[in-house]
Amino acid sequence: MAGGGDLKLLGMWASPFVLRVKLALSFKGLSYEYVEEDIVRGKSELLLKSNPVHNKVPVLIHNGKPVCESLIILQYIDEAFAGTGPSLLPSDPYERAVARFWAAYIDDKLLPSWLQSFRGKTDEEKAEGLKQTLAAVDQLEAAFKECSKGNKPLFGGDSVGYVDVALGSLA
Numbered sequence: 233m234a235g236g237g238d239l240k241l242l243g244m245w246a247s248p249f250v251l252r253v254k255l256a257l258s259f260k261g262l263s264y265e266y267v268e269e270d271i272v273r274g275k276s277e278l279l280l281k282s283n284p285v286h287n288k289v290p291v292l293i294h295n296g297k298p299v300c301e302s303l304i305i306l307q308y309i310d311e312a313f314a315g316t317g318p319s320l321l322p323s324d325p326y327e328r329a330v331a332r333f334w335a336a337y338i339d340d341k342l343l344p345s346w347l348q349s350f351r352g353k354t355d356e357e358k359a360e361g362l363k364q365t366l367a368a369v370d371q372l373e374a375a376f377k378e379c380s381k382g383n384k385p386l387f388g389g390d391s392v393g394y395v396d397v398a399l400g401s402l403a
């Protein structure tokens with residue numbers, strides 16, 4: 233494992249958003265200190281100070297400076313440690329924009345409808361959530377086929393990338 237300077241991850245074991253960051257740090261081969269937060273019974277002073285806007289995990293603290301929001305943290309890791317391990321985002325600006333689009337789609341479209349499919353207040357709300365989840369998965373699958381032309385095994389091509397990490401953490 234490479235040293236990434238002073239890297240600390242504030243997380244919670246069951247969080248798919250935290251898992252994204254763990255996966256990215258692991259693919260990059262970066263070592264870090266992990267701090268488990270108890271987000272139900274009491275968040276630490278460090279978390280409240282590091283993420284005063286949302287008070288949520290994950291937070292990555294790099295040399296004392298906090299970075300919040302899992303997708304932004306992935307991009308930060310890729311840029312701040314560009315010389316370490318594989319790149320998560322494609323080097324081509326257009327492909328990079330496409331990867332960012334689909335990662336945002338996963339969080340803005342797929343995730344809310346999937347949550348509604350089992351957290352909806354009524355059976356109708358749950359059914360609507362499921363319908364929207366399946367439609368979102370269909371669109372994602374079509375995009376995956378498009379990206380996989382030439383039989384690339386993963387969203388980003390031959391190696392694990394940004395969208396694979398964003399989606400894989402939810403699986």
Ligand SMILES: N[C@@H](CCC(=O)N[C@@H](CS)C(=O)NCC(=O)O)C(=O)O
Binds near residue numbers: 271287300302303
């Ligand atoms: N959009 C955020 C979502 C993070 C999130 O929802 N974290 C949850 C754990 S899974 C949390 O910290 N919840 C505490 C709270 O809502 O007070 C991200 O991608 O990092």
